[in-house]
Amino acid sequence: MPELPDVEIFRRYAEEHALNQEIKKVSIEDDKIAATSPQTISESLRDRQLKKAERIGKYLFLPTERQSVLVMHFGMTGWLEYQKHEKSQYTKASLNFSNGYHLCFVNPRKLGRLHITDNIQEFCRYMEIGPDALAIGEGDFIQKMKKKRGMLKSALMDQSFLSGLGNIYSDEILFQAGLHPKTRISRLNEAHIGHLFSRMKEVLSLAIEHRANPDNMPDHFIIPHRKEGSICPSCGGEVQKDKLSGRGYYFCPRCQAGEEE
Ligand SMILES: [Zn+2]
Known part of the structure; x- marks a missing residue:
């Protein structure tokens, strides 16, 4: 299961590849991973850009220039792939950017989740996510x-x-x-x-x-x-x-x- 160090690597990967480009389309291949409705996820991200990549515990937060924040949890096994053509058979959702590339949420064992939130602190309170093991003093x-x-x-x-x-x-x-x-x-x-x-x-x-x-x-x-x-x-x-x-x-x-x- 991806733990803090794994998700930190995904965070850096997202930061390196997926920020500051317009999202043209959101594809949810499997509704089970959508903790927020697929329609809301799509509407919250379409024509927006991801502006930052943050991590708390095992959660990855990708805020847009508006209020919406895309939240990813990778479940038992999962990772991100940024690519132009081939999609992994385990891609459960992807963001298609205006440059033709996709950020794929790959999740072979399906236990991963995507959420949309307006407020990272409130999300953490609601989900009972304690202080991050790397950030705590x-x-x-x-x-x-x-x-x-x-x-x-x-x-x-x-x-x-x-x-x-x-x-x-x-x-x-x-x-x-x-x-x-x-x-x-x-x-x-x-x-x-x-x-x-x-x-x-x-x-x-x-x-x-x-x-x-x-x-x-x-x-x-x-x-x-x-x-x-x-x-x-x-x-x-x-x-x-x-x-x-x-x-x-x-x-x-x-x-x-x-x-x-
Ligand atoms: Zn020993």
């Missing part, structure tokens, strides 16, 4: 964590608490911080939370630098070793898999000994 992060209960990994993945992290990057951040995913937040002191904050920023920045490509992550990341029995890049021990809320996660029991449950 250390003081705010510490304050929020001190009030949060439950297990660490669940908190990091709770989009209303902190937005942008999913299964893969929460595993990586916890690995880099040397914390067990099932650590109770109440057991962490301020120094632990500060350390976790630094590792979170570092993991996200490095992942973006490596274009969020899982095959091209730094050598000290656990992402390339997401397989049971893989070798931990830090201690040489065995990577293990466990489950939390029905989802498999990976960790090193030696490096992330921590305080389990």
